[in-house]
Amino acid sequence: xxxxxxxxxxxxxxxxxxxxxxxxxxxxxxxxxxxxxxxxxxxxxxxxxxxxxxxxxxxxxxxxxxxxxxxxxxxxxxxxxxxxxxxxxxxxxxxxxxxxxxxxxxxxxxxxx
Amino acid sequence: xxxxxxxxxxxxxxxxxxxxxxxxxxxxxxxxxxxxxxxxxxxxxxxxxxxxxxxxxxxxxxxxxxxxxxxxxxxxxxxxxxxxxxxxxxxxxxxxxxxxxxxxxxxxx
Numbered sequence: 028x029x030x031x032x033x034x035x036x037x038x039x040x041x042x043x044x045x046x047x048x049x050x051x052x053x054x055x056x057x058x059x060x061x062x063x064x065x066x067x068x069x070x071x072x073x074x075x076x077x078x079x080x081x082x083x084x085x086x087x088x089x090x091x092x093x094x095x096x097x098x099x100x101x102x103x104x105x106x107x108x109x110x111x112x113x114x115x116x117x118x119x120x121x122x123x124x125x126x127x128x129x130x131x132x133x134x135x136x137x138x139x140x
Numbered sequence: 141x142x143x144x145x146x147x148x149x150x151x152x153x154x155x156x157x158x159x160x161x162x163x164x165x166x167x168x169x170x171x172x173x174x175x176x177x178x179x180x181x182x183x184x185x186x187x188x189x190x191x192x193x194x195x196x197x198x199x200x201x202x203x204x205x206x207x208x209x210x211x212x213x214x215x216x217x218x219x220x221x222x223x224x225x226x227x228x229x230x231x232x233x234x235x236x237x238x239x240x241x242x243x244x245x246x247x248x249x
Contacts, residue, residue, distance in 0.1 A: 031183075060237060069146070069229060069241040070184070077235060085236060117183055124235045126172040126191050131183035 050118030146240025
């Protein structure tokens with residue numbers, strides 16, 4: 028079982044560049060999430076989606092965009108990368124709201140220089 | 141606004157001791173309270189979780205205590221082992237899922 032797959036695992040961006048972090052899940056989960064984790068810090072919710080075609084902002088959405096055209100995929104777009112976006116990004120998915128385990132990908136380590 | 145507050149930030153326990161991590165939440169709409177364990181370089185993995193209609197849940201050496209009126213919950217790790225050394229996150233979930241800041245646990249042999 029693949030679970031939640033994130034690509035790439037590592038990436039270095041120059042200031043002002045753009046990129047898309049890919050996330051796909053094969054568990055037919057409706058709910059998907061994007062988090063960022065700064066060194067020694069907790070996970071901050073960037074965006075989440077409750078199903079295909081529906082997305083909503085989390086705690087720290089500025090500088091990011093998402094789309095959810097299929098149940099499986101939930102890409103995160105960074106436009107005009109800034110050093111403050113240097114972080115580890117985690118994608119997660121869950122079958123439903125509330126009492127359902129959220130499964131995480133292995134993360135994407137992004138450095139903006 | 142931090143919706144989930146976690147303490148302590150770090151914890152050092154001797155092997156065989158009890159590790160206790162505390163969390164408090166703001167939003168009463170949350171209806172699922174998981175604890176995640178994270179090892180360096182890995183994504184978080186679910187350890188144990190509780191629903192607000194239950195005051196305690198035990199799975200092996202791990203116990204969650206939940207106080208709905210105080211909007212607080214805690215993780216107890218009994219007989220802590222060096223292999224338990226990791227970062228632990230509490231979370232609160234409904235439509236979205238919010239995390240505490242994490243507790244870095246070190247269990248000394």
